[in-house]
Amino acid sequence: MxxxxxxxxxxxxxxxxxxxxxxxxxxxxxxxxxxxxxxxxxxxxxxxxxxxxxxxxxxxxxxxxxxxxxxxxxxxxxxxxxxxxxxxxxxxxxxxxxxxxxxxxxxxxxxxxxxxxxxxxxxxxxxxxxxxxxxxxxxxxxxxxxxxxxxxxxxxxxxxxxxxxxxKGLYRFSMTFNGTPGHSSLYPAIGTSAVMEALKFLGFLKSLHEREFPIDPAMAGIIDHSERVLETIFQIPNLRSVLTRIMYNPGIISGGEKANIVAQKCVLEVDLRLPFGCDAHELQREIQSLVPDVNIQPSSVWNPxxxxxxxxxxxxxxxxxxxxxxxxxxxxxxxxxxxxxxxxxxxxxxxxxxxxxxxxxxxxxxxxxxxxxxxxxxxxxxxxxxxxxxxx
Incomplete structure (x- = not known):
């Protein structure tokens, strides 16, 4: 065959x-x-x-x-x-x-x-x-x-x-930010924009990527070897972060009702890939406590x-x-x-x-x-x- x-x-x-x-x-x-x-x-x-x-x-x-x-x-x-x-x-x-x-x-x-x-x-x-x-x-x-x-x-x-x-592990979720609508001519003095709240959260995601996680000594050699293989495939140097850090992708963002209204709703769909040493459920709790008023709907949560x-x-x-x-x-x-x-x-x-x-x-x-x-x-x-x- x-x-x-x-x-x-x-x-x-x-x-x-x-x-x-x-x-x-x-x-x-x-x-x-x-x-x-x-x-x-x-x-x-x-x-x-x-x-x-x-x-x-x-x-x-x-x-x-x-x-x-x-x-x-x-x-x-x-x-x-x-x-x-x-x-x-x-x-x-x-x-x-x-x-x-x-x-x-x-x-x-x-x-x-x-x-x-x-x-x-x-x-x-x-x-x-x-x-x-x-x-x-x-x-x-x-x-x-x-x-x-x-x-x-x-x-x-x-x-x-x-x-x-x-x-790696995965935490994939969608979140709905709520704002206080008002006339666009008064923002940011009056009103809360759901779009800007989502933007603030995107800043946090970027900081998550900078976080370092301890590597189990038994895994160190495998991660080093994996990094070399990855760099050979993609012909790009310094790809260690792909294996050892949280990779984040805000895949979909949709929000606002009209250009002259302060946005009342904004929905963000996010995909996070979690390195060895990162616990998906702890991260889930941390994100929820950071934005307690935001409705988060997880679709996948699992550890490496x-x-x-x-x-x-x-x-x-x-x-x-x-x-x-x-x-x-x-x-x-x-x-x-x-x-x-x-x-x-x-x-x-x-x-x-x-x-x-x-x-x-x-x-x-x-x-x-x-x-x-x-x-x-x-x-x-x-x-x-x-x-x-x-x-x-």
Whole structure:
């Protein structure tokens, strides 16, 4: 099975989230696995929000991926985002890196092992809504115990030579500021502007980014290594703050009623990424106490999560990456979030490792190299075989 072809075909099946309808893309994967003789079940927790799991669960290794993608506008792309265009080097399109390329490599690895006479001791799960926090995907599968604690690889895009064993935390919320309206000609002498109150809060966010958090000595080496890897990928120096500080994005601000009225309402939507050593719930309390009269609606609150660097899955995947690329490698922690945290909470040892051009993540001209897809197949196959050897 060719991961390049599978990746291209997956991209052509639009599974933008929102709306997050994944029935077609799950049917495609189900047919592929069926052609390999693997029985699957489609789990639909809400109409059109479909997940796929292999009927046999509880193997020592679970391979996991998400099939939803973030939306893309046609504007600015070299090739249309849902064309799945294939040239000599890349597969182009939305989801090629995040993470239909990873899903394609999982299927291709399974296909390759079956072709060579192996029966892989591996369970699979493809979920529908990682991009919006996973209520109908990973949360549902875990709640119903449809997948069982084991070692796990999520095929999220990572550097080719470094698996990821930890993610920063997240606090995402919206807040509604209330002002006292009045005639614009009298402000700021009379009236309180909700827009200006929001602006004051933005100043606080900026100061949050300056705050330093203690790094656990056991994490220091991993953070140093992660920083070097990050700087190599983005070709930008001094990216340590991305890993060790609170990164903040006031993603949406909307407020005011008219230019000549002092603003009565202003809504701000904020995304904060929290480093190791920062507690999401303490931060939540601190922010609420700073603006006691502001209505804060959290949508996601979680702490950083980590798989121990000495876990078996970490050794296995590092060994296999080493074999495939002819190097020695060590794991990294990363700056974004994924379903890994939910699996870790339930007792899975999770690493992320998958193909992709990380610079094009959620961006225009998202793409993945053929070579990265094929090498990921090799890594997955080797890791699966390492369990087979231990299993029999």
């Amino acid at each position: 060719d991961p390049v072809r599978i990746c291209s075909e997956l991209i052509r099946i639009n599974s933008e989230n929102p709306p997050g309808i994944t029935s077609d893309v799950i049917e495609y994967l189900s047919n592929l696995l069926s052609s390999l003789g693997i029985a699957t079940d489609t789990i639909e927790n809400a109409p059109g929000h479909c997940n796929l799991i292999t009927r046999r669960q509880g193997d020592p290794l679970l391979l996991c991926g998400h099939v939803d993608v973030v939306p893309a506008l046609d504007e600015g792309w070299t090739h249309p985002p849902y064309s799945g265009f294939v040239d000599d080097t890349f597969v182009w399109g939305r989801g090629s890196t995040d993470m239909k390329g990873g899903c394609a490599a999982i299927i291709a690895a399974i296909g390759e092992l079956i072709d060579t006479g192996h029966e892989p001791a591996v369970s699979l799960a493809f979920v529908c809504d990682e991009e919006v926090g996973g209520p109908h995907g990973i949360h549902h599968l875990l709640e119903k115990e449809l997948i069982l604690p084991s070692d796990c690889i999520i095929a999220e895009p990572t550097p080719a030579i470094a698996p990821c064993i930890g993610q 999560s980590l798989t121990p660097p000495d876990a078996g899955i970490v050794h296995r995947i590092c060994n296999q990456i080493g074999r495939t690329y002819g190097i020695t490698t060590e794991p990294i922690v990363q700056w974004a979030a994924s379903d890994a945290r939910e699996l870790r909470k339930k007792g899975f040892d999770v690493v992320e490792y998958g193909p992709g051009d990380i610079r094009t993540l959620h961006a225009i001209d998202e793409r993945v190299r053929h070579e990265d897809l094929r090498k990921a197949v090799e890594v997955y196959s080797g890791v699966i075989l390492s369990y087979d050897e231990g299993h029999h």
